[in-house]
Amino acid sequence: MIELERVSKIFESEDGDAVVALSEISLSVARNEFVAIVGRSGCGKSTLLRLVDGLVAPTSGRVSIAGAAVTTPRRDCGIVFQAPTLLPWASVLENVLFPFRFFGGLDDQVRGRAQALLKLVGLNGFEKRKPRELSGGMQQRVAICRALVHDPEILLMDEPFGALDALTREEMSLELLRIWTERPKTIVFVTHSVPEAVLLADRVVVMSPRPGRIIDVIPVRLTRPRSFAQESLSEFQSCAQRIRGHILDRSVV
């Protein structure tokens, strides 16, 4: 579904130095696969996600979705950022429908889908509220609904639960899995929580910084549906240890 072939991204910093954000990244993500990307801050995880979404163009290499090169943001991608980035002036429902202000074709069917999504994340009855009346977790749920409202095949998530407290975070992880089970999608999920990555993903991509590279891809062979009970399983532990090993290893150097 998503193909990255030897993708590099070099940014020019303000004093004119070239910063290699990503170096020779090759990765392929299958349809309806859940891939988590883990790494320290500054390893280019977010840049990688923006490349896939077409928000950023690669310096070299090729990013393609379903065989077509990605040049601009595509309609079949939905993106969730670390901050909810809701419009403070618009209601919850209007925020969820926001993509259709650009795509056009806002009709009753779309409204119905938005309502159904809000119900799916437990926000029915909050349609007319303004974002600031909601808690952080609820705001992020709205952002997830917004990313799903046009029923994209690919969902890109950039540390979506990073700003939430630990309990809400765990709850949201399970909720994401539930949504994913009900509406299968290809998900690329950036996080720096190791347990979160193992719990959610089919494969965990471990990245290292300066320059951003993939150092390992770890398949997680845990049965689905996943739950926190699996944290005690040896497969969970060994995956988590392998990821931590890579990250800690690099930090010593």
Add this chain to the structure above:
Amino acid sequence: MPNVSADTSSTAVSSSLRPRRRSRSHARTIVFPLLALALLIVVWEAVVWLFSIPEYLLPAPSQIFKATAAVWPVMLEHTISTTRTTMLGFLVSIVISLPLAVAIASSPLLANSIYPLLVLTQSIPKVAIAPIIVVLVGAGEISRVLVAFLIAFFPLVISIATGLLATPPELVELGRSFNATHLQELIRIRLPHAVPFVFSGLKLSITFAVIGAVVGEFVAADRGLGYQILSATAFFKTSLAFGAVMLLSIIGIVLFQAVVLIERIFFPWSAEEGRNL
């Protein structure tokens, strides 16, 4: 979902508290200033009578009221004239400021070329160029509106441009992820975000427009409260001049509050967000 119900109750609590708090602050913001004003009038009146200050030097509030009421139809006409000039100057300011601010916010090149010119127009005292404007366009409504506009538009341009440029980059990126065109980004994201800034600008602008209208009337008018002040003082009708000043401040307050009201009715989220003025 347990935390959803918890959230509901907490927002319900806060919204039930809000009106009470608001009504108390209303009492504070309306009653206290009125009391202070009443006290000032009483003291003023007392001082004038106590020291028997002649009316042509400092009239008492009662004398001001009497003198103004005696020629009320004329005063009303002047008031309407000044209000019209103010409103026209204000409207022209809005019409000119919005595209100018959009231009400044849309490209650094335009910003660099427009901005110095804007600052230049502001560094010239408007009172000084008002007579020149009269020479240019003649002594009529147009020259008065022009002076009002020249004073009123600057804060508006600056606040709108600031609001457009202060749009959080995340929101702009969100728009880009939907392939938003520049126009869509402006209309759907930047302009709504700038609304609280626009209203701060409008509040400054409307008060400046009143000043501008009076300056215009000082140099070129046969009506308006500014003209009335000039002609009244020329004949030592100080009470009448004071009456005109009072009417001017009433115009200023009413128009300012009208802007506040429009913001509260049509952009309640902006009124709550931008408590800067």
